[in-house]
Amino acid sequence: MVNEREQEILMEIQNLKSVYGTNGDSILALDNINLKIKRGEFLCVLGPSGCGKSTLLKTLAGYIKPTSGVCLMQGEPITGPDWHRGVVFQSPTLYPWMNVKDNVEFGPKMRGLPPKEIEEIRNHFLEQVKLTGFSEKATFELSGGMKQRVALARVLANYPQVILMDEPFGALDALTRVNMQSLIRYIWRENNSTILLITHDIDEALLLATRIVIMSKRPGKILKEFNVDFTHTIFEDESKHIIYNEEYYKVKNEILDIINSQIEE
Ligand SMILES: Nc1ncnc2c1ncn2[C@@H]1O[C@H](COP(=O)(O)OP(=O)(O)O)[C@@H](O)[C@H]1O
Ligand SMILES: [Mg+2]
Structure with a gap:
């Protein structure tokens, strides 16, 4: 499904090299x-543990600087964290002393929006992540999946240009994980978001992405890209029978072959 909006390059990584530590x-x-990350796409980065996925995400977020090369956001070098790039980690980084409502309102408040608008934004995104009615709860009272939904609402409340997610459902039980995948797919479509999601789960990548990038084991390089569209098909057929189709297994096996060839090396 090609539309014009998807052709706009939102972020670009050029010749990125990242080294930890010093010479010896x-x-x-x-x-x-x-x-290149195009506006409107749902990009999943798939790679084995320790291959540099989090390093890549933190570099895009602006938390760490490239050793060499450059990351651009709308043509400008990324020099530090910014509200325009919302980040969701595996363990939700909520403010434990704040209730759900205050966590979600935090960004809009910091940006000095008028109270009425803050309230509207908060209610809208709490509804979107299905947490209406939980706004006064303390975050420690919530389950893992609910905490992750608060983290998501908090990021969405800033209307980020891109949402960067680092194995966001990795710590959740299988059922909650599936629910969260449906939710993020819905949010992506509803808000016309651009999402980069990192995962080591092939099915997660296949069920969410419009494009999958496969990384090698460390040092992380990009091995191959796949354009996929199962996520749109799932919108049409919520029953997810899609996962039984031939095309799905064809792509999955190709990805498995690439990953396995890395392990055998
Ligand atoms: N702060 C750090 N200092 C030193 N080495 C690190 C640091 N963070 C990550 N690494 C190393 O860099 C490599 C890539 O890490 P990471 O980006 O976290 O991989 P992934 O997220 O794919 O599991 C790993 O070998 C890891 O041990
Ligand atoms: Mg990681």
Whole structure:
């Protein structure tokens, strides 16, 4: 499904190399990464544990600087964290002393929006993540999935240009995980979001992405890209019978072959 909006390059990674530590004791985490993130796409980055996925995400978020190369956001170099790039980690980073409502309102308040608008934004996104009625709860009272939904609402409340998610459902039980996948797919479509989601779960990538990028084991390089569209098909057929179709297994097996060839090396 090609539309014009998806052709706009929102972020670009050019010749990114990332090294931890100094000369004697250094780890090359990422090597020569080149990637463009188009507005409106749901990009999943898939790779084995320790291959540099979180390093890539933190670099895009602006938390860490490239050793060499550059990351651009709408053509401008990324120099630090910014509200325009919302980040969701595996363990929700909520403010434990704040209730649900205050966590979600935090960004709009910091940006000095008028109280009425803050309230509207908060109610809208609490509804979107299905937490209306929980606004006064303390975050420690919530289950893991609910905490992750608060984290998501808090990010959405800033209307970010892109949402960067680092294995956001990795710590959740299987059923909650499936529910969260449906929710994020719905939110992506409803808000016309641009999402980069990191995962080591092939099915998660296949069920959500419009494009999948496969990374090698460390030092992380990009091995291959797949354009997929099962996520749109699932909108049409919520029963997810899609996962039994031939095309799905064809792509899944291709991805498995790439990943397995890395393990055997
Ligand atoms: N702060 C750090 N200092 C030193 N090495 C690190 C640091 N963070 C990550 N690494 C190393 O860099 C590599 C990539 O890490 P990471 O990006 O977290 O991988 P992934 O998210 O794919 O599991 C790993 O070998 C990891 O041990
Ligand atoms: Mg990681």
